[in-house]
Amino acid sequence: MNSLLHLASSDLANLGVGDWGYTEEPLSQSFLNFIDWVRSGRADDLSYLTDHRCELREDLRLVYPDFESALVFLFPYPRCSKKSTHSRVASYALSFQGKDYHTVIQERLQMILSELKLSFANLEGVTSVDIKPILEKDLAVRAGLGWIGKNSLLINLKLGSYFLIGSILLNKKIAEFKKAKTYLMTDHCGSCHLCLDTCPTSAIVEEKRFLDVKKCISYFTIEQFKESAAPIGYQTLTENIFGCDLCQQICPWNQKVQMIDIDQEKDRDNQLIQFFQRKSLKEIYQELSEMSNREFRRVFRSTVMARTGRVGLMKNIAPYLK
Numbered sequence: 007m008n009s010l011l012h013l014a015s016s017d018l019a020n021l022g023v024g025d026w027g028y029t030e031e032p033l034s035q036s037f038l039n040f041i042d043w044v045r046s047g048r049a050d051d052l053s054y055l056t057d058h059r060c061e062l063r064e065d066l067r068l069v070y071p072d073f074e075s076a077l078v079f080l081f082p083y084p085r086c087s088k089k090s091t092h093s094r095v096a097s098y099a100l101s102f103q104g105k106d107y108h109t110v111i112q113e114r115l116q117m118i119l120s121e122l123k124l125s126f127a128n129l130e131g132v133t134s135v136d137i138k139p140i141l142e143k144d145l146a147v148r149a150g151l152g153w154i155g156k157n158s159l160l161i162n163l164k165l166g167s168y169f170l171i172g173s174i175l176l177n178k179k180i181a182e183f184k185k186a187k188t189y190l191m192t193d194h195c196g197s198c199h200l201c202l203d204t205c206p207t208s209a210i211v212e213e214k215r216f217l218d219v220k221k222c223i224s225y226f227t228i229e230q231f232k233e234s235a236a237p238i239g240y241q242t243l244t245e246n247i248f249g250c251d252l253c254q255q256i257c258p259w260n261q262k263v264q265m266i267d268i269d270q271e272k273d274r275d276n277q278l279i280q281f282f283q284r285k286s287l288k289e290i291y292q293e294l295s296e297m298s299n300r301e302f303r304r305v306f307r308s309t310v311m312a313r314t315g316r317v318g319l320m321k322n323i324a325p326y327l328k
Contacts, residue, residue: 010077010183013121021114024082024165027149028183030075032066036144036154039214048211048218052229059139069139070132072177075184078142078149079118080162080169081111084266086251095282096224096249098170099310104278106310111135111172119174131176142171153193157201157253158216163191166260194259201253206239210253223250228310231318236325245287247322248314278309291323 009015010026018026034040040063043049044056062068066076083101102110115133123129134140143160146152152162159167202210209221219225221237227248240246254260282290294302294316302316311319 010118010122013118021117022081022111023079023114024169025080025151025162027078027146027151028075028180029078029145029148029150030179030184031148032073034064034141034144035148036141037064039216040141042214043216048216048220050219050225052219052225062139063141066140066145066175070175070177072130073175074179075176076145076149077118077174077176077183078146078151079115079172079174080146080151080165081107081114081172082165082169083107085168085254085260094245094247094287095278096251097168097254099248100276100278100283104276104309106308106312107170108135108137109308111170115172115174122174122176126178126180129176129178131174133172133174135170135172140173142173145173146171147191150190152191153195154215155201155257155259156195156198156212156215157205157210157257159254161194161257161259163194163259164263166263167254167257168260198258200256200258204252204256206242206252207237208239209237223252227318227322228314230321231315233317233321241325245326247282247287247290247319247326248311277305278311287323287326291320291327294320294323 010018041060044060049056066073083098085097086095086100098107101107112133112135115135119131119133122131132138134142136142143154143158146160147154152160155161155167157167160171161167162169199212202208202212207221207223209217209219209223211218217225219229223237223240223243223246226234226237226240227246227250243250281293285293297305297316299316303312306312314322
């Protein structure tokens with residue numbers, strides 16, 4: 007990993023950065039594909055993607071009017087080992103000691119931005135972690151960090167796809183970064199269909215490289231907060247109740263990279279592992295049913311589980327108890 011000015015490779019590694027890239031291109035390359043996804047109804051009721059913010063994703067200058075360049079960072083996270091007793095919760099949610107990745111990565115990006123300001127006069131910028139109306143995977147492609155796989159995920163040659171994306175939009179072009187990071191990565195999916203063959207709900211639309219969210223397990227288990235019917239094929243899984251890593255687990259590019267597994271036996275301070283991985287689904291369901299919504303928010307407010315909520319998680323567990 008290249009150093010970032012006076013932030014050495016070791017400094018970036020200590021902040022959890024696995025790779026980084028730079029681009030000065032404000033326009034999204036996949037915006038028309040995104041619009042097609044929205045207009046075809048495959049975004050379902052994800053209002054934060056389909057409302058007035060939809061059009062903002064075409065041009066970074068609509069999000070940050072002073073935009074001149076962007077730094078994009080990949081933050082790898084450990085995966086749930088195939089040897090684990092359960093894979094109920096997506097790996098990213100169990101990472102960072104169970105804390106919400108938005109908060110953790112946002113703090114790290116702010117630290118990087120503060121360091122950059124020491125090197126460049128009048129440098130300003132804004133950070134983004136899956137919150138602002140930005141097509142972040144597209145931005146990462148423009149920064150030379152990978153390609154969009156058939157499963158719609160960004161795939162990086164060095165890291166596979168087990169990472170989260172964070173970016174900093176800057177008000178200056180920085181020649182040193184452009185010189186260091188100018189390559190674009192070739193699509194390396196080829197004729198592989200493993201992700202499509204593995205998805206039990208047939209949510210992957212291969213020719214468009216996007217998902218039909220109404221069939222997507224992650225959408226059902228994370229974004230559907232109230233009682234709703236599970237997509238056909240959901241019950242064939244083994245206790246997935248928050249997110250889904252199936253298309254990542256099977257991807258050859260994740261077999262090629264050296265990855266760290268979450269040690270669920272040693273990670274005793276992780277409240278998500280303690281609550282969701284060490285009990286039967288019947289026990290989890292019972293505890294959730296005895297909680298009030300207020301108590302659930304208090305217990306899980308610093309985790310990604312807070313988004314789905316108590317009722318949403320109970321909805322996810324119910325099909326396995328029938």
